[in-house]
Amino acid sequence: MNHILCGLAANPALPSELVDRLITVADDEIATELAARPDLSHAQALALAALGEGTAVHLAYEGRLTSADIDPVAQPQAALALLDAGAGLPEWARRFATDPVIERREKLAACPDLPPDVTDTLAADSEIAVVAELALWTTPDMAARLARHPHAEVRRAVAANETTPPAVLEMLLTGDGLPPALRCLVCDRERTPTAHPHPHPHPADDLPPGAFCTGSHESTVHDMWRQALSNPATPARAAAGFAGHSSALLRWSLAARPDLPPEVWGRLADDPLPGTRADLAENPAVDATHLRALATDVSPDVRRSLAHNPRVPLDLLTSLAGTVKIGATLLPRIAVASPAEVESLATSPDPAVRMLLAARRDLPPGIRDALAADTDAKVLKSIAPHPGLSEARLRDMIDHHGVRVLAKVATNPDASPSLLEHVTRHDPPVQKAFREVARHRNATATSLLACLTDRRARPLAAAHPSLPVPVIVELLSDAEGRVAEAAAANPSLPSAMMLKLTP
Template sequence: MNHVLCGLAANTALPSELVDRLIAVADADIAWHLADRADLSRAQALALTSRVEESAAWLAYAGRLTPADIDPSEQPDAALSLLAKDVGCPEWARLLATDPVPERRKKLAACPGLPPDVVRTLSTDPAVRVVAELASATTPAVTAELAAHPHVEVRRAVASNEATPPAVLAALLTGEGLPPAQWCLVCERHRTTAVDQRQHPLPDHVPLPDARCDGAHESAVHDIRQMTLSNPATPADAVTRFADHPSALLRWALATRTDLSSRVYERLAVDPDPCVRADLAQNPALEDDLIRLLADDHEHGVRRDLAHHPRVPLDVLVRLAAGNTRLGPTVLPRIAAASTAEVEELAQSRDPAARKLVAQRRDLPARIRQALAADPDAKVVKAIAPHPGLSEAQLRAMVDRHGVRVVAKVAANPDASPTLLEDLTRYQPPVRKALREIARHPRATVAALRTCLTDPQARPLAAGHPALPPHDIVELIADTDWQVVEAATSNSSLPLAVMSDLIAQRCSQ
């Protein structure tokens, strides 16, 4: 890969005439970057497709090419890109439905708005992967027919389709009313010859190493049930009995459903598998009593997921945050939805965990923001430090009081001054995470960026910063790290003459 040319292809300051020169020498890697340019003209897009065939599909999907620009017989992948966006001609679909490449027919099967005759053709395709792809996204009438398909993988896809009629989904759970399946991946791999597999490619889904088939397709039937139980269109009364099933995977599939009885949720809340309880913990259908029960769960993952429940009581959330549950630097849904009175209450709480939770918000009233900026607890200050609207004096006071614990977050504040950012690069001991924040900060100065270049992780970010002087950028083009090279050559401050020379040098090699 030519990282210099790839970087130039992504450079927003590259003039149109140099884009033309890159198109003339583009390979697939350069074309991928060129296809993403917002200023690429239609003429350039057509020239790029002539140079690099696969770029037609990328450009078509990005909306740079229209049906008038595509010949489906010569550019089938580009035609598929337009059909995937429900743009294109019905005749294209008819042509591609018999394409000799199964992967293209599979992509076609996933396209919306296919003509009925094309759907019929794909529903009887010799490649199971094509029929399964169709079954996963087609209409209720077609799924009802494909539910009786002889291959279990097609039935599995029908079970995952939310458009499948509820009665059909209920039948897939029990098998009642459907003819016995003839094939699954396990038995098919053992019974088909290599020639058969080339002629009738198997689905993409690969069975687990311990998958079994003793003639009744046991593992495949289990997969169908798992998909059906996860499908919200499956009737609730058909899935209830699986709450006590020996398979944890089937019980797990129930945990996210919002239409079950309180008795089923009570059973799942004490399930022996922590994955079941963790998924249940975020279920919006849970009542307060079960939320409080799960708050005392011994598994960290359950408590962490419960903290993301949209209706978790604030006292429970504060208790989770105050304990050893790691919640991460994010605004939790319940905090984002907190009322003005609740925000006030949390900000004035004696518990620093409560103050930290509300400090994660970035829309706090000025009075609350100011109070939290002066909080005695470092974790609270670390959470509020990136909040816009803080003065330089407040940001410096945070660093003075709490030191290395808050430096990176202060550096991430959008209102941090150029002088403050420079001072933070000189902080002792150095804070590498702060250098990465400064390297991407729009107010970073030349001096600050040069310090950032000394850190391996901040170096690529600094190399692409437009405030870096042209001389520094040019030097970085010879860097041993390809990420730095691409960042430097994609820097909009790279001189035009250097861009032109680089293209001329690489094109002549």
């Protein structure tokens, strides 16, 4: 890998004529960087597409190529990418529908808005992988038709398709109105595609773990049920019947559904699987009574999920604040707290509650400044990135809490150049703070030079446009390839040096 040329290819200040020169020598890595340039001309996109089909596929998905630019015979993957993006030609779809390469037919089957004759051809394909892919993405009418397919793998894909009609999804769960499936992937790999003496995993590498069949295609049918239960188009009445199923995975699939009756919530709240209870706890449709019951769950994962529920009662959330590790994240319920609730949270005696509020970035100035004067370091770490904080308050945080808040102060978008220099001079140093300073828009040459002393901050500093030009040039020969590449991508690199570096 040529780090210098890859960096140049990504440099936003690279002149167009040097882009042309790089295209002539580009390998796959350089071509990938060039293809991502927003200033790429159509002529340059065509030249890049001619280098390799991988690059052509990327450019097709990015809208940089049209159907007039692609020969489906010479670049079939790029043509399929255009079809997938809705910009291909119908005659291409007809060509690929009978392509001898299975993977191309499978890719086509996932494309939107295919002509009806093409979907008919794909639905009759001899390769089940092609038909299953079509079933996963096709229209409601074709999904209903494929639900009757004799292969269980196709029905499993129909169950996952969110455009499948609700009545058809219910039939897939109950079996009513559908002929039994005749085959599955396990059957396809056995000499006798009928009942086997006992359930057993199959040795084929392309089958999922635990795949087995005793003649009823058990593992595939189970997965079909799981897909249907997770499908929001499946009627709630049909899904609710699985709340007492012996399969933990099927019960788990129900827990996130917003349309189940309260009696099902009650059963799932007592489920032995913590994952089921955790998904239920985060379900915004669950009523307060069941949420309060889940707040006493023995599993910390369940209580943590409850804290992330956008409709959790605020008093319940505050009671959870000190009992589960939530981390530096803005909880949905905190994000929509009313002005009166914000006032109440800001004056909570529990610092864990104040920390949750401090994660908001739209607090009134008075509350923001009050939290910035908090005596608890975890509250200060949460509020430190809030826009609008004065330099005096940010410096005061550092003076009183030092290394515990240093990195968070460095993430504040309004941190001044002098404050960032102050952060890099702190003793003892905090390595993460160097990385935050190195990516900050207000970093100065002085602070960036300090960041170069940290191994992980070094490539970030090398890419910063405020780094002195002589240092950028020096870093082009750095022993660490990532650093040299970042220096080559630095927009402050002189154009004369770019010219010198370009073959």
